[in-house]
Structure formats: C-alpha cells, structure tokens
Amino acid sequence: MSRLGTIARRSFLIGSAAIAGGVAFGVWKLNQPLANPLQPGPGEAALNPFIFIDGSGVTIITPKAEMGQGVQTTLAALAAEELDLDWEQVRVLHGPPAAAYYNSVMLGNVLPFKDYAMSDFQHRLAEEVGRFGKVVGLQITGGSTSMTDGFVRLREAGATARETLKLAASAQLNVAPASLRTESGQVIAPDGTAIRYEDLAEAAAQIDPPKVTLRDPSHWRYIGQSMPRLDQVAKATGTATFGIDVRMEGQRFATLRMNPNLGGGMVSYDATRAEAMPGVEKIIDLGNGIAVVARNTWLAFRAAEAVEITWQSAPYPPEQAQMWEAIEASFADAPNSTMRDDGDTTNGIAGATEVTAEYRVPFLAHATMEPMNAAALYTGEALQIACGNQVPTLVQSHCAEAVGLEPEQVSVETTFLGGGFGRRGEYDYAVYAARVAKEMPGTPIQVTWTREEDMGHDFYRPAAIGRFRGAVQDGRAVMLDGQIAGPSVTASAMPRLTGMQAAGPDRVLVEGAYDQPYAIPNYRIRGHITDLGLPIGFWRSVGASVNGFLHECFLDEMAHVAGRDPLDFRLEMMRSEHAPSAGCLEKVAEMSGWTGQTPEGIGRGVGFTYSFGTPVAQVVEVAQTDSGIRIARAWIACDVGLALDPEIVKAQMVSGLVYGLSAAVMGEITFAGGAVEQQNFWDYDALRMHTMPQVEVAVLEANGHMGGAGEPGTPPSMPALANALYDLTGTRARELPLNRSFDFVV
Amino acid sequence: MTIPLTVNSTTHQIDLPGDVPLLWVLRDEIGLTGTKFGCGVSACGACTVHIDGEAVRACQVALRDVWGEVTTIEAMGTPGAMSILQQAWVDHQVAQCGYCQSGQIMQAAALLAETPRPGDADIDAAMEGNLCRCGTYPRIRAAIHAAAAKMSEV
Numbered sequence: 001m002s003r004l005g006t007i008a009r010r011s012f013l014i015g016s017a018a019i020a021g022g023v024a025f026g027v028w029k030l031n032q033p034l035a036n037p038l039q040p041g042p043g044e045a046a047l048n049p050f051i052f053i054d055g056s057g058v059t060i061i062t063p064k065a066e067m068g069q070g071v072q073t074t075l076a077a078l079a080a081e082e083l084d085l086d087w088e089q090v091r092v093l094h095g096p097p098a099a100a101y102y103n104s105v106m107l108g109n110v111l112p113f114k115d116y117a118m119s120d121f122q123h124r125l126a127e128e129v130g131r132f133g134k135v136v137g138l139q140i141t142g143g144s145t146s147m148t149d150g151f152v153r154l155r156e157a158g159a160t161a162r163e164t165l166k167l168a169a170s171a172q173l174n175v176a177p178a179s180l181r182t183e184s185g186q187v188i189a190p191d192g193t194a195i196r197y198e199d200l201a202e203a204a205a206q207i208d209p210p211k212v213t214l215r216d217p218s219h220w221r222y223i224g225q226s227m228p229r230l231d232q233v234a235k236a237t238g239t240a241t242f243g244i245d246v247r248m249e250g251q252r253f254a255t256l257r258m259n260p261n262l263g264g265g266m267v268s269y270d271a272t273r274a275e276a277m278p279g280v281e282k283i284i285d286l287g288n289g290i291a292v293v294a295r296n297t298w299l300a301f302r303a304a305e306a307v308e309i310t311w312q313s314a315p316y317p318p319e320q321a322q323m324w325e326a327i328e329a330s331f332a333d334a335p336n337s338t339m340r341d342d343g344d345t346t347n348g349i350a351g352a353t354e355v356t357a358e359y360r361v362p363f364l365a366h367a368t369m370e371p372m373n374a375a376a377l378y379t380g381e382a383l384q385i386a387c388g389n390q391v392p393t394l395v396q397s398h399c400a401e402a403v404g405l406e407p408e409q410v411s412v413e414t415t416f417l418g419g420g421f422g423r424r425g426e427y428d429y430a431v432y433a434a435r436v437a438k439e440m441p442g443t444p445i446q447v448t449w450t451r452e453e454d455m456g457h458d459f460y461r462p463a464a465i466g467r468f469r470g471a472v473q474d475g476r477a478v479m480l481d482g483q484i485a486g487p488s489v490t491a492s493a494m495p496r497l498t499g500m501q502a503a504g505p506d507r508v509l510v511e512g513a514y515d516q517p518y519a520i521p522n523y524r525i526r527g528h529i530t531d532l533g534l535p536i537g538f539w540r541s542v543g544a545s546v547n548g549f550l551h552e553c554f555l556d557e558m559a560h561v562a563g564r565d566p567l568d569f570r571l572e573m574m575r576s577e578h579a580p581s582a583g584c585l586e587k588v589a590e591m592s593g594w595t596g597q598t599p600e601g602i603g604r605g606v607g608f609t610y611s612f613g614t615p616v617a618q619v620v621e622v623a624q625t626d627s628g629i630r631i632a633r634a635w636i637a638c639d640v641g642l643a644l645d646p647e648i649v650k651a652q653m654v655s656g657l658v659y660g661l662s663a664a665v666m667g668e669i670t671f672a673g674g675a676v677e678q679q680n681f682w683d684y685d686a687l688r689m690h691t692m693p694q695v696e697v698a699v700l701e702a703n704g705h706m707g708g709a710g711e712p713g714t715p716p717s718m719p720a721l722a723n724a725l726y727d728l729t730g731t732r733a734r735e736l737p738l739n740r741s742f743d744f745v746v
Numbered sequence: 747m748t749i750p751l752t753v754n755s756t757t758h759q760i761d762l763p764g765d766v767p768l769l770w771v772l773r774d775e776i777g778l779t780g781t782k783f784g785c786g787v788s789a790c791g792a793c794t795v796h797i798d799g800e801a802v803r804a805c806q807v808a809l810r811d812v813w814g815e816v817t818t819i820e821a822m823g824t825p826g827a828m829s830i831l832q833q834a835w836v837d838h839q840v841a842q843c844g845y846c847q848s849g850q851i852m853q854a855a856a857l858l859a860e861t862p863r864p865g866d867a868d869i870d871a872a873m874e875g876n877l878c879r880c881g882t883y884p885r886i887r888a889a890i891h892a893a894a895a896k897m898s899e900v
Binding site for chain 1: 762763766767769770771773774775777778779780781782783784785786787789790792818819820822823824825828832833835836839840841842843844845846847848851869870871873874875876877878879880881882883884885886887
C-alpha cells in the first residue's frame, strides 16, 4: 500500500472520531519516536530533527514555510535562545517532507469550542487532538499555528542540543557537565577553554540526549524581542530563491493551459500551429489541458495560447446567478451545524425591536504575487521537486502517486514562497510539474503559470450569504440569530488534504460568527452547506473572512437601531464575557481617540473578530475627497497572549488588514459560462501605495493562551470599513465588494 | 542571428526571437532571476528594471526594442555590499514574502535619482504601479524617506 493510502486510512480516525475513538490510538502511536529525517554525512551531526551542525556551524531546520510571515526568524530565535547562539551565527533552512515536522496544533483547531471560553481541560484536549498531526505526519504551515506549534518544540530542540554538546565536551575535557556553560556557539569550561559546537558535533551525535528543562522567561534574550529578520538581506538584493527561480543544468521552461471550466476535461485539441512556433520542444496532453515545454517561458506562454482546444463543460452551475440561487436554496435545508444555541431565539421578545439584514460576500482568489509554479526532474527511479509550498509531505505523496513512484523516491525542496495566503496549502502546481517532468525523463522542467491561468485555476474563498435577525431592548442586544449559507471549505479541502470525505458539523463554515465573545442571552448561529462542486480552499482567515463581515456589520446595525455608540454597544456585551477581548476594544478606542462623533466628510467604523486564538479590534477611518472616498487611517489592537517577536506581529497585523481591505473594496471572482471572469491585476487588484491608509498597531499580552498572528488581522478590517462608510454616507452596504456601492479613490 | 544586449555592464549575444520580452531574456536566458514575473501585462511592477537609468517594466519591452543599457536588482548591490537604498530596506524590515521587492527597489531607485528628497505625494505617484499583496507599503515609504535622507548626507 502506498503511503498516500496509509495516510488516507489513518485519517479516518481523526475525522470521524476526532475525540471519542482516536485518543487511545493517538497516545499509543505518539509514544513512538519519529525518525530523524536529516541524514548527516561525515563530519556532520543532526542532534535532532531541528538542529543540524556541520563544519561551518549550526543550521536550524524550520518545519514551517517562510511565506512572508517571518516564521523562520521567530522559530530560529526559539531554538537559538536555548542553544546560546549569537544572532549572527543563526542560519535556517526549510525542513524536508518528514513526519517529524508534523503540525501539532492545526488538527486540534477542528474542535467546536469557542477559543475564548476554553477551559484548561479543553485546551489540553485540543493539544491531544493536535498530536494526531504526528500520527498522520501532517506537515502544514497554516491556520496561524506556527508559533503555538513551535514554541515548546524549538526551544526543547535547542536545549536538548545544548545539553548534549555539553556532555560531549565534558567527556573530552574530563570535567563535570554541570561546570560547563555555553555562549556564542561554544561550550566553555571553568578554566576558560572554549570548544566550538561544530568541533563537538560528531561526538555529541553518539550521545543519548538528556532530559532538559526550559529556561525561565526572565532569562530570555531573544524571545519577546524584535529580531532582525533572517530573510531581509536576500529579499532586498534579489538573491532570495523562490520556486520560480529554481534553475538546474539543462533546464527547460514550460507552462500549462488547463480547462477554465474547473474540473472538466478536454474533448480534443490541435497543437499543429503551436508545435511549429519558435523554441517549442514538446506539447503534452494532460487530460484536462495541455503543457507546452519550450526553451523559454514566454515562448511556452505564446505557444500554449496557439493550441486550439475544445473543452468539456464545468461540473457546476456555469453562471454566477445560478450559484447565488444555489446558495439561497440551501437555507431551506436542515442546518449542517448549530454551534451556538444559547437561550431562546425562536420566540419573539416582548417589547424588543427586531432587526434583520441579509449580506453577501463573493468568491475570492488568493492572487499571490508569485504565480503558481514548480520545478521538477524525473529520472525514472527518482523525482526531485522544488517549489514554494505549505505542505511538503502532501507534495511528496501526491507527486509520487502522479508519476508512479514511492514517496521515498521523491525529494521536495521548499523554497521561499512568493505569498501563500492558503493557496500554497494545495499541491496541484507540484503535481502538474511532476507529470510534465515524467514526459521528459532526465530533463529538469520549470513549469510557470501565467497570471491568467493562476487567477482562473484557484481554490477560491467561497461566496456566502448571511441572514441575520436580532432584537434590541433598552440599548442592549437581547437576541441574535444568524444563518450562514455557502460552499464548505472543509468539504472541498478534506479529500485533498487527508484523502477522506468530511463529515459532521463544519466548524469552518461558521467560525468568526459562533465563537465571538459577546454576552447575548439569546444567541444562535447555524450553518448551511451549499454543494456546488467548485474547488474552494483556505483563504487567509478562512471562515472568519466571511463571518467577521456578516457578524460585525450586523452588530453595527443593531447598535444603530438601539441608538447606541457601536463601540460602547460591543464593549458592554464583551466585558463580562472575555476581558482580553474587551481590552482590545478599549485600546483601539484610546488609540483612535474614538468619541463616536466624526466631522463632516469623515467616517469611522469599528470591527472586532476573535479568530485563531487572537482577539483583534480595528477602527477604520474614511474621508470624502474630490476624487472619491479614501481609506485614510486604521488602528489595530490585538492580543496574542505572548508576542514572541512584536515587530513581526505588527507587520502581520498590518498585512492582514490590507489583505482584508483590498478584498472588501474591490475583490470579486465571478463565473460566466463555467469560467472565472477575472484574469489579472487589472480586474483583480488590491490596495496600492497611494490608497493605503496610515496604520497604528498595539500588541497586547493579556490573553491566557498564545494566539496566531498571520490571519486574525484580516476579518475585522472588512466590517470596520463598511461600518465607516455607513458613518460617512448613511448608506449601509450589505454586499462586497464595496466598490459596487461607493466611489473610492483609485 | 543574435541580438546584443548589455545587462549590468556585460554584453550578451542573445539567440532568441526579437519579440521575447526583456523579462524572459533576463530570467531564462541570462539567469538573472532577481527580476520577477508577476502579471505579464505591466500591472504589478514586479519586473521593474532600468534602461539607461529609467524604470521600465521588463515584461513590456521586446528584446529587439531595448534602447540602452539594462540594470537589474543584481547590480544595485550585493548581500555583502548593499546600496544605501537596500540597506534602508533591511533597516526597516520591509519585506514579507519579498517577491515584489526587487521591483519596488528598482522603482524607488529611479524615483530617488530624479527626485532626491521626495515628499509623500512623489512617493505615491512613483510607486503606485508596484503592487505588494503583503501590504508592506508603509515600510516601503519609510525606507525611501530614510534612504533619501542618508543619500543627501553623502
């Protein structure tokens, strides 16, 4: 049985029996150590899967992919903290695909708890379920989990390596280990004798690592500080290698032209004209499209356009209007989930004022700056893959299956990612490259997608409709009943990631709505799944990217009907429910000088979302100018519990905000005739230098558990903007993108 | 028949059709991969290089139309010897994913050559064609101001 099959079989235990049946199996399996994937040569040592030492020093192997979020820097700081390396001595590499680099947190996040209200017992349970990542070897960068996942593991790796090196030095110098100390990549004896780690590595590799205790936070030098990022020099000098930059001897350049009706095949094609074009070496039938291999990427692009292709139709409703109808129709189905059901939301409340609203959000593309690509070399016995990706083990197993090799015969090099945002948590781009390479054994191939191909063959953030009804009385929300309908990311992605079908209530569909820290006595959130058959996937902040908008726009409407200041209205419901969340709202009010009043021509809105373990409050300010509405300023207060690197957290918060604002202003993927209509940045754009607001960020550390940073900045930005536009214009836009309703500066 | 092309002070004889965009000559033929492909239609600025000092989109200039000497990010400075502008980028920890930054730096360098002390409006006008999906614009702006101040000292 292939490894893919093994993963699929094991995965059954996670998905269908996440808590009940699985823990026993998990514990049994968890007690077995995982093989160290690093294979040192002579003169080298890999003291554990995260620390590699050779003649030139220490390399910290990061199990997570650097896609801009600064993950390599902070993970390296965690290991270096315990290993006593000077910052200039720190080097990092992405880990190979290996079970040892499993994500210990992400699967735990499938549990239907409200993070802000989790007891310690529930946190421990989530940790247990998270360890199933070890069982299935799920190596994934996503879900804003890298810091919670790496916080203990990387420090333990550093401490274990340090103590083992001390044991080696102790044997060499014949002194007691306790008399040794470590500093600047050296073990130092009481008499001042210093031995470099690289000179102890081989001996240390023969020693069983001792048990270690981690240093008290009062001794931290790096953790909690803003460290110089390890990737900055390479990225400022054009020397950082992204997937698209991989070059091998004799390499050829290829591109794809796949069926724009996603999931449809090819009826026929005629490549006669393309084959005669300059530089074209081979045209490959991929079943649902073609690949052109040429001596230059652009020559491949041009030839691919010249292939005449008759496509099969799409396996989903081909028109956007039909998709909206399908989503609307799913409200009539029994809900897939009711993850919050407090009090009584079905009977009216005497004397209360009812509020209702319906919202729509569109499909969205990831549009990473680096288009999808991968390099591959197939030799018959082995396959080499190099690409930016968030899931090395899945890239390995699926590429192996595609070319008929065992996973052990496939090597995966993870380069820098020119943006991920969830798109590179898929592996389609690598599998296509593997299939193209198999047709040209011995020739390295770089397969680069055009921007148009990338835009039209994404795994989209699903469209959704939210129907909300609520009631206010005496200035307070007394009832909120929300229904969310749309395609399920879980249902679409689970088979791709685990080989199994999703079953049961889908938490992702309603996250960002059911799990918000508001004390509303009668409070219900239901999810309705629309089965469209369209490939959809994880988009920065996933379900919360939809539900943050729905929930927070509706709360604003309720505040207005209640005659209350929208920030105070939220704060009053939040203080008793979750103090750190209230702390974020209070902080953002203070930073922005929130008074609830804005002068003519200025509008302000507030938004709050608790997602990925981190509460984030934002205020957005818009200004009416002669050339349209401008997003002038934004303030962010977040609480990550423990900020391992405050500047990186701030950068991620700003980045999350911009990603959300860009989508809210102008992001929209629509379908016509089965194909995506948008093609490139001219019709799927984002904020730019001149439309970017000034942003201030405050990072708080009052929350009881460490939260994520990469995604939680995105959800509240969209409602904060919509609420600001209401304040400015008196028009309540209930549909994204907002440029359908307002004229922005462009 | 080959076409001569001077890049970073080295002249190459390029054996490609004349309509191949400069971007793909640099990346696939000469192996200078610091210049990035983002859109192919002059909508993102990731491929910005200089021709005789002027910032241009390399995806829109055909090989046969290149009118002068080409300068790419690789000639602006090296990891061991960065230009003032690149150092400002590092000092301000500008890059996130980093993919657009070569183009941003080349665009900013052309701005500073023409306007040594740019105001915010100058930066807006010069940089609005360079897209960054990570949203690093505030740090780019700060780095440009810092580099301008530093350059005026020397």
